[in-house]
Amino acid sequence: MIINTSVSVGAKTPFRMIHVSDTHFTLADSRDNSDKNRIATKRRHIFPHSEAVRDTAVRLSGELGCPIIHTGDHYDFLSHPNLEEVHRFVTENDVLYAAGNHDFSHYLGEETENEEYKLRSYREVQSLHKNNIRTDSRVICGVNFVVLDDSYFQFHPDHVKFLLGEAEKGLPMVLLYHKPVACRELLAFAEEKGRVGCLVCPPESCFDGKDEEWIAERRPDEVTLEVAELINSLPQVKCIINGHMHENFTCLTDTGVPLILTANDTVRVIEFT
Numbered sequence: 001m002i003i004n005t006s007v008s009v010g011a012k013t014p015f016r017m018i019h020v021s022d023t024h025f026t027l028a029d030s031r032d033n034s035d036k037n038r039i040a041t042k043r044r045h046i047f048p049h050s051e052a053v054r055d056t057a058v059r060l061s062g063e064l065g066c067p068i069i070h071t072g073d074h075y076d077f078l079s080h081p082n083l084e085e086v087h088r089f090v091t092e093n094d095v096l097y098a099a100g101n102h103d104f105s106h107y108l109g110e111e112t113e114n115e116e117y118k119l120r121s122y123r124e125v126q127s128l129h130k131n132n133i134r135t136d137s138r139v140i141c142g143v144n145f146v147v148l149d150d151s152y153f154q155f156h157p158d159h160v161k162f163l164l165g166e167a168e169k170g171l172p173m174v175l176l177y178h179k180p181v182a183c184r185e186l187l188a189f190a191e192e193k194g195r196v197g198c199l200v201c202p203p204e205s206c207f208d209g210k211d212e213e214w215i216a217e218r219r220p221d222e223v224t225l226e227v228a229e230l231i232n233s234l235p236q237v238k239c240i241i242n243g244h245m246h247e248n249f250t251c252l253t254d255t256g257v258p259l260i261l262t263a264n265d266t267v268r269v270i271e272f273t
């Protein structure tokens with residue numbers, strides 16, 4: 001599915017970008033152990049659109065002459081062919097990539113996924129990418145595209161200084177990160193879909209009745225609250241682009257900033273004006 005979206009951010013001249021997210025390639029081969037191959041077989045049918053979405057994004061990027069934004073989970077779990085796939089995708093195309101939780105996952109939920117877990121594969125994963133997947137920025141037609149990493153529900157201490165530094169450039173900013181920060185309209189949508197657990201900084205009421213592990217993973221730390229506050233208050237932030245929910249959704253955040261989520265079966269062509 002291809003969706004066209006237009007968003008006014010104060011670009012010097014109008015331009016387009018392709019947005020895809022959560023392609024979840026489920027590749028494994030003889031270089032991977034039997035558990036990885038079992039996971040690949042078990043989960044392949046859940047993500048039948050991986051190749052079509054990638055191929056359509058690549059084709060449109062070429063035809064329209066515009067870069068691709070990928071907001072994480074290009075593959076489902078760490079395997080030899082999945083890592084080769086993402087490396088090929090980001091090196092053969094002009095891609096701005098933000099990390100998703102699956103980018104660091106070995107066996108999908110075999111243990112708690114936290115910063116310590118992420119660091120076991122972070123260096124290897126980062127080495128496959130052209131842009132810094134934790135903090136990066138790139139100016140296109142006077143618009144500053146800023147990459148953050150909240151793949152495990154928390155922002156990183158580096159993000160406060162980094163975001164303030166990017167804001168000081170005085171350019172309109174489009175933020176790219178994997179998991180959406182809760183706002184009223186998105187929360188209502190997530191509740192309808194039974195996906196409240198996808199949101200960063202959910203309201204306190206969302207923790208009622210949840211088990212300790214669920215709460216520990218999602219309760220925002222001080223840094224995450226500070227970054228979320230900056231995202232909602234910096235006047236330079238003109239648009240936010242996320243993935244993770246595997247749903248197409250657009251709304252205005254509580255502070256009136258356009259929020260765009262793209263599903264894993266969709267290629268979104270975004271015109272920035």
Ligand SMILES: [Fe+2]
Pocket residue numbers: 022024072073100102244245246
């Ligand atoms: Fe995903």
